[in-house]
Amino acid sequence: MTYHFGRGRSRWLPYLLLLPGIIAYFVVALGPSLATAVFSFTDATGLPGAPVNWVGLDNYREFLFLGQAARDNLNAVGRTLIFCFFVTTIQFALGLLVAVILNQKLRGRNFFRTLYFMPVILGAVIQGLIWSLFLYPLGGPLAEFLAIFGVRSEFLGAQPTEAFAWVIVVQIWANMGTTMIIFLAGLQTISAEYYEAARIDGANRWQVFANITWPLLTPSVNTNLLLNVIGSLQAWQLFLVLLGYRNGTQVLGYLIYATGFGQTSGSVTSSFRQGYAAAASIVMFVMVLVIGMTVQTILRRREARIMG
Template sequence: MTQAVAHAEGVRPGRVRVRPGQRRARRREGLVGLGFLAPNLVLMIGFLFVPIVLAVQLSFQETRGFGDPEWVGAANYETMVQDPEFWRSLANTVLFTAVTVPIELAAGLSLAVLLNSVLPARGLLRTLIVLPMVISGVASAMIAVILFYESNGLVNKVLEAVGLGRIAWQSEGAPAMLSVMLVAVWLRLGFNMVIYLAGLQAISPELYEAARIDGATRWQQLRSITVPLLGSSTFFLLIMNVIASFQVFDVIFVMTGGGPSGATSVLVTYAYRNGFLIREQGYGAALGIVILLITLAFTFLQWRTNRSRDQVG
């Protein structure tokens, strides 16, 4: 009947006639939406897309900040492939990411589950965990320097008090990397906990009640209800934590400066060293583009392969 009426009115079957008034209303809605988006679009174009285009252009040039830059094509990228310091920084970045991200996710989820239950002083504990989020990374790293100071830092004093020896946090590679990992986890823990708490609030309590009636233990409820329904939160936090790990700079720059002997040098600190200290700005820009491409590739791969990103929570 509907197709017959549409055919009689001159409209093809399966299509709905849009009146001129409706077209104008939709056009107005689109313009209103564009008006709301315009300030953000202007800021993104001016402070994100334009700098990226200029960085791409600079990565194909050789310049030290003085005189006219010289176009060298892909020479900076060819140098990068043959640069052992680049590969060492990349390996350190991958190691840093592989260690910190799972800990941040697991610890954030554990704290969220714990502080989502009935617990004395729950609000105070949440505030203490989230507090590092409101402190700048440089200030937090300065606090960490005092804590991990090799000669008379608080951490070494505690280790000596319990009968353990001092650890060379600044002069040995493995302890130095461990110290920056611990601080990075501490700084991001609150953000992960907040996102997981928001996801837990969206899960219906009736699911847990039904599971308890069926005799499910707490571990079974966590594994079969909580973790699957927090799929979208985990997907978001995985992307954000990996990007943050590949772009980590302030903590390492303040605590170790990439030392000792490059043991904590990551891609961003190596790019900073080349771009601002050695002033090989073309090579530093090329390193920045590689970091951008790696994070984009990881995000795209996760988006294409992760099936839990649209789940509740």
């Protein structure tokens, strides 16, 4: 058997080249994840020098079963799923629509591709600032526009349901560019010959989309769905920037951040509870894992059925 890197010691070269990456993965990703799992069984505060005691399943018991706080936590889990559902479906559909449109030969399509992708490169703080100004209820652009029709709203400061809906809007605006780019890349791999053949056979636009574009986009569909599902389940930055710790709006990701860094009381006198926050992180990890694996299994089966 010919071996690319030669024989003897040279055979170890690829492993040597992989080593920095593996070390980086352990130090940056796997190590902290394992540490989080261990911390979830302790009362760690995250402060150096503070005693760390093994508390067994106490943090999980508290998160899932202790008092009204546990019910609030489960409500946050429910809200996370609702957030995931709306963000995934709307972002997916919009990204696909925009990608299909911008895959046509249109004047200025590169400008529009850049325009739709631009929010992705802004950080959550800038995204939040832009939308806070846009939704400013005392003379902001949208407030002024709605005032023409006699409608007024507090937007981000409104009832939790409306405030929550605005975060969904901003999340989609912020990430739709990624979905669009992945679809665009997928669309450009589809050979023009298929479309030509379909047109010769007399297929209309919908038939072309349903029978050629959609099936051949399967790898992009799978990638986007998985990214959207996992990304929205883990979202928390926009909740912090746009709403802060506000009753009836927290999702699990933000709850973990607020608990771990002592921001749950709405004042500056709450506690550091990183052990408890780690347990909540593991709950979220399990949720993401189960949903992610289920979605991936379904998508793989679909891909196998379509692509053969």
